[in-house]
Amino acid sequence: MAKPFASSADLAEKTETLEILADGVYALTAEGDPNVGAIEGEDFVVCIEARATPAAARDWLAELRKHTDKPVKYLILTHYHAVRVLGASAFGAEHIVTSDTTLKLIEERGKQDWDSEFGRMPRLFKQPEEIPGLTYPTQTFADEFAIELGGDRGRLELKFCGRGHTAGDIVVWHDKSKTLFAGDLVESAAALYTGDAFHFDWAGGTLDKVKAFRAEKLVGGRGAVTKTVAESDAAVEQTRNFLKGMIEHVGAAHKRGGTLKEAFEATHAALEPQYGRWPIFEHCLPFDVQRLWDEFDGIDWPRIWTMERDREVWAQLQG
Ligand SMILES: [Zn+2]
Secondary structure: OOOOOOOOOOOOOOOOEEEEEOOEEEEEEEEOOOEEEEEEOOOOOEEEOOOOOOOHHHHHHHHHOOOOOOOOEEEEEEOOOEEEEEHHHHOOOOEEEEHHHHHHHHHHHHHHHHHHHHHHOHOOOOHHOOOOOOOOEEEEEEOOOEEEEEOOOOEEEEEEEOOOOOOOOEEEEEEOOOEEEEOOOOOOOOOOOOOOOHHHHHHHHHHHHHHOOOEEEEEEEEOOOOHHHHHHHHHHHHHHHHHHHHHHHHHHHHOOOHHHHHHHHHHHHHHHHOOOOOOHHHHHHHHHHHHHHHHHHOOOOOOOOOOOHHHHHHHHHHH
16 A cells, blocks of 8 residues: 655644753753744743744744743744744744845745645644745844843854755754754654755764754754753764665665665665654655755755655655
8 A cells, every 4th residue: 555645644633842941941842743942031032943834833832921921032943944934923023033045945945845845744734824925034144143142041052054954954052051952953763854955964064063062952853852962962873873874775776876766765674673663754765865866966956845746756756
């Protein structure tokens, strides 16, 4: 029997958990659904990631509002993917901050990505009719951006660590609590989505820079929050090993003149025993292998996913 497309058959609600990682530092995890976070300044709140729709964002804000009623001054988006940005209007944020490259990607492929992600993960799009349009940042930066939190709350450092999950991912570092919000550059016991990624950069220098923060608490894109430097290191290396496994098996098939389908089957067989039960493994792998195959073909800038291309690749590899 053919596998249902992407996550279209994944309809079970996840249990959400709000964790207070330090005074005024929050993360909401949801059993492998995209994580979000928030950090209190003296007079305002900074939110990290926006979820897929305003309704989904309001659910998160309702939890956050049990702890603080300060206004949202900054909404930081680690990258352009629809399930993390299209709920932005619910925050009423004064500033929406991304990297320069994320803005470029929203302009180039935001609409196609919205349609693609809606088709792949319909459950995350609660009340999609409320989405007012694409989310655009109001402030962007190339490499570094700092936010002073006021009082004795420290500061946030936003940093571009190199190309990885997308061309424009950033991380958010709170030095005072040694907490790193790493976006989709690090996953904790969840499969990687690499359909828009730069596998070689990500597995090398980019993850090295992420690891160099020595985070005591690391909030990745999906999965549990780590609570020690050793756990954070393990999450980074687990992410790297997933990438290296893909590079090894897709690379071998490409080198011997095999087909994309052969590359997919070899990679699936090699990774499934270790990662097969993690959230979104079956969903992601066809798109992941296609993008890495393109990189081996010398295609540097990721091709744009559309609903049509999604279905074609799925039918070819997972159907
Ligand atoms: Zn993403």
